[in-house]
Ligand code: NDP
């Protein structure tokens with residue numbers, strides 16, 4: 570039985586890795602001729618509408634990334650388990666990104682980049698140390714907790730926010746609507762690692778920014794969004810930067826991707842833009858993870874990272 574690769578980018582690296590790690594399963598590619606009646610698994614990112622229908626022997630759909638919002642809104646999504654990728658390669662990439670950008674804001678690196686370009690010896694400022702800065706990680710799941718642990722190692726004062734109450738050793742974890750205001754009130758750097766769901770869409774907006782701590786050592790709150798672009802209201806981010814509600818922002822994800830040429834975010838002096846690459850899915854590590862899940866399934870064991878369609882993540 571077959572594994573179907575349905576991606577919007579070059580499928581070849583994926584096909585090679587799946588053949589390597591699942592030699593017993595023929596691998597086919599959407600858009601090339603194949604027998605739909607033999608497809609047992611789909612590995613996909615952003616499948617075209619209609620492309621996953623009419624697969625009568627399908628047993629599971631694997632998202633090629635950690636997020637599954639690209640599947641949740643998909644019309645006629647087959648009623649089979651959806652499994653997301655959660656493996657160390659991706660997790661470590663994300664934590665590297667989060668730690669780097671928290672340190673960049675801590676040390677006001679953008680200011681020194683500008684000073685260097687202007688050949689200015691700007692030696693007036695004594696930045697705080699990490700222990701003086703409170704980071705709030707919104708979305709305290711696999712990625713949020715790994716980033717939090719590494720931020721803590723650097724000395725930051727870190728707390729988390731999740732949908733459901735949880736206890737995670739070493740961290741104060743706030744949850745739900747009740748915990749949100751208290752969480753924001755103690756946050757100088759807000760790191761968003763939330764999934765995009767109907768509940769989280771647009772959550773990074775003017776009203777939320779106004780609730781962030783104003784007594785911190787950075788001279789104003791900072792936003793780092795590396796979850797999903799549609800969590801954020803970009804007009805509100807720009808307005809908050811302009812009126813001082815936010816001091817700075819690092820954005821890896823955008824309402825529309827690629828970020829449109831005319832967006833003011835490209836040129837804003839206090840915005841750092843990266844092209845949704847904080848934690849890319851490495852084909853080798855991802856295919857190994859999916860092969861492991863398929864082996865578990867075929868041995869009668871449950872998938873490790875099953876998506877809950879009602880929650881949406
Ligand atoms: P997890 O499912 O492990 O964690 C999600 C976290 O978000 C959980 O703590 C969950 O709460 C929380 N959450 C969900 N809904 C809400 C809500 N309404 N209110 C409060 N908290 C909520 O996911 P991962 O950590 O693996 O990934 C998180 C997201 O990161 C992905 O969905 C994806 O969008 C993004 N991502 C971005 C990448 C990039 O390159 N920019 C790369 C990879 C992922 P609870 O614990 O209670 O369930």
Ligand code: OXD
Pocket residue numbers: 633634635636637848849850
């Ligand atoms: C993911 C992503 O969800 O790369 O894995 O955005």
